Amino acid sequence: MGLESGRLAMPANVLSSQFAKPVRTWFVATAKLKQPIRTAIIEDDPALRKMIVSLLQADPDYAVVAEFAEGGAAIAAIPQMALDIALVDIGLPDISGIEVIRELKALCPACNVLVVTTFGDEKTVTSALEAGADGYLLKGIALEELKRDLHALQDGGSPLSPMIARKLLNRLQTKAVVDKSDAGGETSLTPREHEILEMIAKGFSYAETSKICSISAATVHSHLKRIYRKLEVHSKTEAVYEARRRSLIH
Known part of the structure; x- marks a missing residue:
C-alpha cells in the first residue's frame, strides 16, 4: 500500500x-x-x-x-x-x-x-x-x-x-426475494389445496383423493393446476418436492 x-x-x-x-x-x-x-x-x-x-x-x-x-x-x-x-x-x-x-x-x-x-x-x-x-x-x-x-x-x-454498501445491499435484497418467495408459497395455498397436496404426496390417485375429500376428480385436477401455478412447477412430483422444500408438507 x-x-x-x-x-x-x-x-x-x-x-x-x-x-x-x-x-x-x-x-x-x-x-x-x-x-x-x-x-x-x-x-x-x-x-x-x-x-x-x-x-x-x-x-x-x-x-x-x-x-x-x-x-x-x-x-x-x-x-x-x-x-x-x-x-x-x-x-x-x-x-x-x-x-x-x-x-x-x-x-x-x-x-x-x-x-x-x-x-x-x-x-x-x-x-x-x-x-x-x-x-x-x-x-x-x-x-x-x-x-x-x-x-x-x-x-x-x-x-x-459505497462499493461495499452496494454489495451488502445486493446480498440482503437477494435474500429478501428468496424469503418472500418461500413465505409467499406457504401463505398462497388454500386449505383445500393444501389438503389435496398432502393426499397426492402420500400417493393417493385423483379418484382416491376425490373420494376422500368428497369432491369430483375434475375438481381435484383443477386444484392441482392452481397449485402448479403457485409453486411454479409442471408435475405432481415437482409439486411435492417444492412443497416439501418450503415446508408446506412433511
Missing part, C-alpha cells in the same frame, strides 16, 4: 517479520477535560502508516497511541491501551486482519474497529463484519474522508465505502 496524491493507495510490498513489536508507542497526556480519541493503526506499509499518523496527529480530537506492522503484536499490546478506535488492514504479513478483528473485539469490546483495506470481495467483507468490524473502507479513499468517517464511527455510525 503506497501513497497517491493524498489518498490511501494499493500495497507495493509486504514487510518482513522484523515488526514483531509495536512500531511505535505514543504516550498521550490525559489531563484534558475532553479526552482525545485514542487510536491504534495496524498497517504493514510504513509509508501509509506514517501518512495516517500525520493526518490524525494534526487533529486535536485524536491521539495515536500505537502503530503496528503485524497483527500478533497488536493483539498482545492493545488490551492494555484502553483504545477507542483501531484501524486494521486485512492483508497483514503474519495473520489475517479478520483474526485480528475477532481477537480485538473479544479482548476490548468497547473498541471500534475500522477496516481500511484493498480487499473488497463479498467473502472477505462478510467475514470481517461477522468478526466484529464496525466499518469497512476501501483504500483509495481521500484522507479527509477517512477522518470524517472516523468521527462518524466514534459517534456510533458504521462507515462503509
Whole structure:
C-alpha cells in the first residue's frame, strides 16, 4: 500500500517479520477535560502508516497511541491501551486482519474497529463484519474522508465505502426475494389445496383423493393446476418436492 496524491493507495510490498513489536508507542497526556480519541493503526506499509499518523496527529480530537506492522503484536499490546478506535488492514504479513478483528473485539469490546483495506470481495467483507468490524473502507479513499468517517464511527455510525454498501445491499435484497418467495408459497395455498397436496404426496390417485375429500376428480385436477401455478412447477412430483422444500408438507 503506497501513497497517491493524498489518498490511501494499493500495497507495493509486504514487510518482513522484523515488526514483531509495536512500531511505535505514543504516550498521550490525559489531563484534558475532553479526552482525545485514542487510536491504534495496524498497517504493514510504513509509508501509509506514517501518512495516517500525520493526518490524525494534526487533529486535536485524536491521539495515536500505537502503530503496528503485524497483527500478533497488536493483539498482545492493545488490551492494555484502553483504545477507542483501531484501524486494521486485512492483508497483514503474519495473520489475517479478520483474526485480528475477532481477537480485538473479544479482548476490548468497547473498541471500534475500522477496516481500511484493498480487499473488497463479498467473502472477505462478510467475514470481517461477522468478526466484529464496525466499518469497512476501501483504500483509495481521500484522507479527509477517512477522518470524517472516523468521527462518524466514534459517534456510533458504521462507515462503509459505497462499493461495499452496494454489495451488502445486493446480498440482503437477494435474500429478501428468496424469503418472500418461500413465505409467499406457504401463505398462497388454500386449505383445500393444501389438503389435496398432502393426499397426492402420500400417493393417493385423483379418484382416491376425490373420494376422500368428497369432491369430483375434475375438481381435484383443477386444484392441482392452481397449485402448479403457485409453486411454479409442471408435475405432481415437482409439486411435492417444492412443497416439501418450503415446508408446506412433511
